Amino acid sequence: MLTLDIARRIDAFGLRLGLEVGDEVVVLFGPSGAGKSLTLQTIAGLTAPDDGVIELNGRTLFDRARRVNLPSRLRRVGYVFQSYALFPHLSVADNVGYGLRRLAKAERERRVAEALETVQLLSFATRKPGQLSGGQQQRVALARALATEPQVLLLDEPFAALDAPIRAELRWEFLALRRRLGVPAIFVTHDLEEAALLADRLAVLIDGELHQIGPPREVLTRPRDRQVAELVQARNILRGTLLHDDGTWVRTAIGMLRVDCSRLANGSSVDAIVRPDTIRIVREDRSTDRLRDDTMLEGVTSEIVDYGVRTIVHVDVRGVTLEISLSSTSTRRIELQPGQPVRLSIPPADVHVVAATSLPGPLSQSWESGRN
Amino acid sequence: MDSLTEIDWFPVYLSLQVATLATLVAVSAGIPLAWFLARHQFPGKRLLEALILLPIILPPTVLGYYLLRAIGRQSALGGFIEGTLGVEIIFTWKAAVLASTIVAIPLVMRAAQSAFETVDPTLEAAARTLGRSELSIFLTITAPLAWRGILAGTVLGFARAMGEFGATLMVAGNIPGRTQTLPIAIYDAVQAGRPDTANTLVLLLSLLAVAVLVLLGRLSWGNRW
Numbered sequence: 001m002l003t004l005d006i007a008r009r010i011d012a013f014g015l016r017l018g019l020e021v022g023d024e025v026v027v028l029f030g031p032s033g034a035g036k037s038l039t040l041q042t043i044a045g046l047t048a049p050d051d052g053v054i055e056l057n058g059r060t061l062f063d064r065a066r067r068v069n070l071p072s073r074l075r076r077v078g079y080v081f082q083s084y085a086l087f088p089h090l091s092v093a094d095n096v097g098y099g100l101r102r103l104a105k106a107e108r109e110r111r112v113a114e115a116l117e118t119v120q121l122l123s124f125a126t127r128k129p130g131q132l133s134g135g136q137q138q139r140v141a142l143a144r145a146l147a148t149e150p151q152v153l154l155l156d157e158p159f160a161a162l163d164a165p166i167r168a169e170l171r172w173e174f175l176a177l178r179r180r181l182g183v184p185a186i187f188v189t190h191d192l193e194e195a196a197l198l199a200d201r202l203a204v205l206i207d208g209e210l211h212q213i214g215p216p217r218e219v220l221t222r223p224r225d226r227q228v229a230e231l232v233q234a235r236n237i238l239r240g241t242l243l244h245d246d247g248t249w250v251r252t253a254i255g256m257l258r259v260d261c262s263r264l265a266n267g268s269s270v271d272a273i274v275r276p277d278t279i280r281i282v283r284e285d286r287s288t289d290r291l292r293d294d295t296m297l298e299g300v301t302s303e304i305v306d307y308g309v310r311t312i313v314h315v316d317v318r319g320v321t322l323e324i325s326l327s328s329t330s331t332r333r334i335e336l337q338p339g340q341p342v343r344l345s346i347p348p349a350d351v352h353v354v355a356a357t358s359l360p361g362p363l364s365q366s367w368e369s370g371r372n
Numbered sequence: 373m374d375s376l377t378e379i380d381w382f383p384v385y386l387s388l389q390v391a392t393l394a395t396l397v398a399v400s401a402g403i404p405l406a407w408f409l410a411r412h413q414f415p416g417k418r419l420l421e422a423l424i425l426l427p428i429i430l431p432p433t434v435l436g437y438y439l440l441r442a443i444g445r446q447s448a449l450g451g452f453i454e455g456t457l458g459v460e461i462i463f464t465w466k467a468a469v470l471a472s473t474i475v476a477i478p479l480v481m482r483a484a485q486s487a488f489e490t491v492d493p494t495l496e497a498a499a500r501t502l503g504r505s506e507l508s509i510f511l512t513i514t515a516p517l518a519w520r521g522i523l524a525g526t527v528l529g530f531a532r533a534m535g536e537f538g539a540t541l542m543v544a545g546n547i548p549g550r551t552q553t554l555p556i557a558i559y560d561a562v563q564a565g566r567p568d569t570a571n572t573l574v575l576l577l578s579l580l581a582v583a584v585l586v587l588l589g590r591l592s593w594g595n596r597w
Contacts, residue, residue, distance in 0.1 A: 046497050072500035085498040089516050098512075099502030141498075148502060 002152050002184045006042055006052035006062075008035075015039065015049075015208040021152070021184040026213075027199035028188045030231065035208040036188040040154045043186070044079050045072035056151050078150030082157040084137045086129035092116070092140050093125040099148035115147035116140075118177070135166040139173075153185040159194065171197055192233060196220060204228050221275065225357050229273045235323040236274040239356060241267060250353060254317040257346065258295045261353040269356040276312070276325035278350035281334055282343045294345040297322075301340045306331070315342060379569050382549055383557035384576065390465060390553060391533035394472035395480075398529050401473075402480035403522060407510070409481075410488035425478045432475075432538025439471060439543045463545045468553055471539040476529035483528065487521020488514065524591045531584040535577065 002021040007014070015035035019026070028036045041047045043054060045061065048069055054062040056077075061070045086095050097112045116122040119139035129137055138158055145153060158174075159167040171194055178185065178198070189195050195202055196216040203213040204223075212224040223229040229237050240252035242264050250257045250272045257272055264270060282288065288296065299317035311331040313324045322344070326334075336342070409421060427435055443450040443461050453459050461467050491514050499509040515522070537555040544551040546560060554573055561570040 041497075044497075044501050046500065072497075073503045073505060075501070076503075077501050079498065079501040081494055081498060083492070083494055085492070085494045087495060087499075087513055098499065098504070101504070101508075144498075144502070 001058075002043070002054075002056050002186075004039075004043060004052065004054040006039075006049040006054065008038065008042065008047075008049040008051075010038075013208055017205070017208075017210055019203065019210070019213075021186060023182055023184060024200035025178050025181075025185045025187055025198055026201050026203055027195045027216075028186055028203050028205055029190065029192070029195040029199075030205035031190060033207075034205045036190075036205055037156050039205070040079070040156050040186060040188055043075075043152065044077045044154055045070060045075050076148070076151045078145030078148060078153045080138070080141050080145050080153070080155040080158045082160050084129070084134075084141045084161075086137055086141055086144075088129055090128075091125065092121065092127050092129065092132070095129065095140055096144045096147050098144065111147050115143040118146065119143045119173075133166075134162050135170060138162065138170065142174075142177075151183055153181060153183055155185065155187045157188050157190070160189070160191070167194075174198060192231075204231060206231070222352050223273060223354070225354055226271045226273075227357070229271070229352075229354070234273045234352075235276045236279070238272045238274070238320070240270055240272055242270045242353065243267070248348075250351070254297060254320045254322070256295070257351055258293065258348045259351040259353050260348050264353065264355060270353050271356050273352040273354065274322070274346055274350065275352075276323045278346065279322060279324045280345045281313070281315075281324065281326070281336070282345050283334060284343070288343075288345070291345045291347075294347050295351075297344040297346070299342055299344055301336055301338055301342055304331075304336055304338055311336075315344060317344070379572055380548070380557070383552050383554045383573070386465065386468075386552065387534055387554035390468045390472055391530050391536075393469045394476050394533040394536075395526060395530040397469070397473045398476035398480045398533070399522075399526055402477050402525070402529075403484050406481045406484035407488050407514070410485045411493070424481055427475045428478050432536070433542060435474065436471065436539035436542030439467070439474070439539060443467070443470070443543070462543060463547065463551060465544065465551055468536075468540045468544040468551055471543050472533035472536045475536055475539070476533045479532055480522075480525040480529040483525025484518065484522045487518035487525075490521070491517045520591045524588050527584050527587055527591075531581060534580060 003019070005018040007016045013033070013035070015038055017035070017039055028039060030036055038047070042049050043061070049062065049064070051064045052062070053060070053064070056075070060066070060068045061075050062068060087098065090098065093112050093116070096115050097108050100108045100111055103111065112125070113122060116125055119142055121136060121139055121143065124132060124136065129140065132140065142158070159170050162170065175198060187198055199216045201213055202216045202219045204211045204219060206227050211228050212219055219228065220232050223232055223234060226237055238250070238252040238254065238257070240250040240257070242261065243249045243251060244266045248259050248261050250259050250270055252272060259272065282291065297317050299315040299322065301313055301315050302321065303312070303314040305312045306328065309328060311326045311328055313326060313336060315322050315324060324344070405424070409417065441447055443453065445451060445454060445462060450462065453461060461470065495513055496509050499513050504512070535555055536553070537559070540553055541556055546552055546556050552560065554577060558570050558573045561567070561573065
């Protein structure tokens with residue numbers, strides 16, 4: 001179990017983060033400069049926070065009040081860098097064995113072989129890192145971190161420097177590996193697909209503040225505010241006013257949207273978030289009886305982009321462009337053309353309503369309440 | 373006409389000893405300093421760097437004058453060293469070592485600092501997370517990756533120490549058999565009209581310079597591990 005509650009200020013930027021990580025993969029997701037890497041460096045002891053506490057399995061790694069700041073080498077963290085950070089003058093085996101110097105030779109060799117086996121690179125043991133591809137180098141770096149049997153694994157955008165096909169391959173390898181880790185892992189990325197794939201819990205960090213943490217599905221479908229919604233590519237975010245009047249509605253630029261929302265008061269300023277895959281295009285010949293609870297909208301298609309698996313359709317509704325994501329099979333059924341009038345339906349349950357935040361508006365209450 | 377056997381070889385041995393000692397001191401001081409400057413940012417860093425590089429720019433006589441003022445018998449430091457510690461420096465071979473060290477340090481440090489700066493600090497960070505101490509990281513990662521630059525600086529520093537003339541003459545003097553180094557012996561031979569001695573010693577120093585340049589060329593050949 002890793003717990004941290006830290007604050008760090010660098011010029012105008014401030015990082016304040018509280019986090020508990022069990023035997024799971026927490027993905028730290030957010031834009032560049034949000035403080036993701038800084039968080040990992042702080043846990044590893046490569047830089048110190050200004051204030052706070054970091055504990056790992058009951059050991060205090062950092063505690064400002066008690067003046068504890070354990071050096072990196074004693075923290076037992078495994079760190080995987082975006083740039084691999086392999087030692088270029090050492091062989092693959094010596095790289096993996098670098099953290100095992102205290103072990104007897106035989107035991108060290110056994111552990112090195114075991115770690116290289118895990119990443120399927122045993123046959124490359126005598127090569128130098130420069131003779132390996134980027135993907136292989138990063139697998140060596142992962143083996144090197146795992147060989148020391150760390151108590152927490154920190155991965156700083158490990159696949160970001162790789163080509164897309166290799167990146168996809170390594171993601172799946174890591175996914176398979178993570179079940180066997182048995183230690184807390186924090187994985188930093190700004191790639192949404194990677195975040196959703198690998199996370200047990202997804203933590204959204206924006207401008208040094210934790211905006212939301214939860215299972216990926218929850219964060220993707222129920223983002224807590226507009227900024228999170230934008231980051232998880234909810235695409236259709238409509239500012240409006242909440243009305244409780246014969247059902248619940250949000251008055252927006254594209255009309256009245258029927259929603260399910262009892263939490264917020266009548267007249268609240270809200271953002272209605274509609275994911276592209278929840279909007280349906282209804283064929284003219286289709287009866288709308290089954291959809292009578294849905295919001296029905298009239299619009300005209302503009303862009304239609306076929307990505308193979310999915311098709312992205314832009315529909316203009318009263319001057320606002322809505323993005324709709326359809327499976328390619330349903331696209332073929334509908335036979336859409338650009339400039340074609342279409343009817344849209346949006347189920348109320350799929351409209352996620354959050355209180356409008358003035359931008360930029362981080363929600364820092366979680367950190368504040370976490371302190372008490 | 374004097375033959376090879378009549379040439380006094382003492383200045384050659386003295387210069388080799390003085391340059392070797394000066395290089396050792398310059399390396400001991402220059403490498404830690406270079407590492408520190410390569411890895412740390414602090415106010416006044418540029419000024420400190422400029423001060424260390426000053427002996428490259430300053431005329432050797434100016435340098436010699438500063439040294440005389442610093443360790444001469446009349447100075448507080450010189451008086452303390454000679455009066456209290458009982459060690460004579462001025463006009464001994466030790467002063468020659470001091471002068472050579474001062475001119476060798478900037479060359480060693482400059483080359484070593486550049487070499488350290490090319491070593492990615494992420495490698496050292498990785499080594500830290502793998503449980504190694506700072507000294508162990510320096511010896512196993514930083515130094516092996518920077519050795520070419522460090523060695524190049526050391527060779528340059530040694531060559532410069534061998535050739536040191538002006539400051540040495542001012543603080544160590546020209547005492548044959550005691551403080552007369554190779555470059556001073558050349559000057560002396562020319563002044564005294566012994567061209568064969570001058571020719572031989574000049575050839576010796578020139579060969580050393582060529583050897584140094586060849587070695588430096590090989591060192592900067594490439595970074596192959």
